[in-house]
Amino acid sequence: MKKYAKQLKEYNKIDFDPEDILAEMSRLKGHRRKPISVALEEDIVKNIKSMALKKGIPYQVLIRLLIVDGVRRLKAA
Numbered sequence: 001m002k003k004y005a006k007q008l009k010e011y012n013k014i015d016f017d018p019e020d021i022l023a024e025m026s027r028l029k030g031h032r033r034k035p036i037s038v039a040l041e042e043d044i045v046k047n048i049k050s051m052a053l054k055k056g057i058p059y060q061v062l063i064r065l066l067i068v069d070g071v072r073r074l075k076a077a
Contacts, residue, residue, distance in 0.1 A: 052059035
């Protein structure tokens with residue numbers, strides 16, 4: 001039976017340290033990234049923006065971190 005990421009219990013708690021995020025942003029500044037487009041529901045975007053504001057980071061960075069974290073967890077599964 002397949003397990004989808006949204007069903008994984010590990011996603012009930014995701015915690016990122018804003019200082020680590022900002023340090024990582026500085027370290028990766030100038031690295032090549034591939035721009036993509038993802039259509040998300042408005043309420044998801046509002047929630048992400050709200051969480052990013054509370055953590056003091058740009059919401060695009062939070063989205064990138066969530067994707068990277070999800071890929072790492074799926075690889076490990």
